[in-house]
Amino acid sequence: MNHIILLISLFVITTFVAPAQSKTVAITYKTETNIPYRSGENMDQYMNDRCKLDVYYPENENNFTTVVWFHGGGLTAGEKSIPERLKNQRLAVVAVNYRLSPKVKSPAFIDDAAAAVAWVIKNISKYGGEPEKIIVSGHSAGGYLACMIGLDKHYLAAYGIDANSIQKLVPFSGQMITHFVIRKEREIPDTQPVIDEFAPLYHVRADAPPLYLITGDRELEMLGRYEENAYMCRMMTLSGHKKTTLYELDGFNHGGMAEPAFDLLLKIVK
Secondary structure, X not given: XXXXXXXXXXXXXXXXXXXXXXXXXXXXXXXEEEEEOOOOOOOOHHHHHHOEEEEEEEOOOOOEEEEEEEOOOOOOXXXXXXXXXXXXXXXEEEEEOOOOOOOOOOOHHHHHHHHHHHHXXXXXXXXXXXXXXXXXXXXXXXXXXXXXXHHXXXXXXXXXXXXXXXXXXXXXXXXXXXXXXXXXXXXXXXXXXXXXXXXXXXXXXXXXXXXXXXXXXXXXXXXXXXXXXXXXXXXXXXXXXXXXXXXXXXXXXXXXXHHXXXXXXHHXXX
């Protein structure tokens, strides 16, 4: 009888006292900057300068999701940075620089985007991340790059990666027709729409990763950006793709839509 009482007493102590003594470990984050994602004999100085990325990640977490983030700037400007809204969210963020026009011509910047995503897929496990949990996103030109490498499979295939291994594509106000910088290279005006191999719309396919298209208000967006994304959504659905979603952020213009879109991105991540 005494043995039974002793065992019950130990159970009560273990159940009700031990948890009270445990402490929640705070998640800490670390950033490693200017990591080259390209190498080899064909590197020129501009590639050495621009083809770098920053990795922001939770130090004491494992198997976390990673968002690869491409900055905007019309493929002619911009600089990598970790979006503040994505910090302290129990996920990693990789901010990528890529070469810019007019120093390079298409498709150099698209190829850089593919090289960077391939680097992340091959290396994120070294930081504790899960290679199968890679979300590719970006604003404006960055959204365009995310779609191009996620839909036109040959860019990532050049680096030994299947584009379908990307978990989700989440472009913010990305151009879905041929980018205006590429049209400018060909002396085609901004108001002349073109859909060719440099347009995400050209590469609609049923087996693509889940696609979440986010734009600003159709009356405030630039150059028909909402309509391009609406057409993209429609064509992906007609192709048989089951996981394309379009979001329009009422009241926000092209630049202002990014801030509320980050909150939407976090919901999509989860």
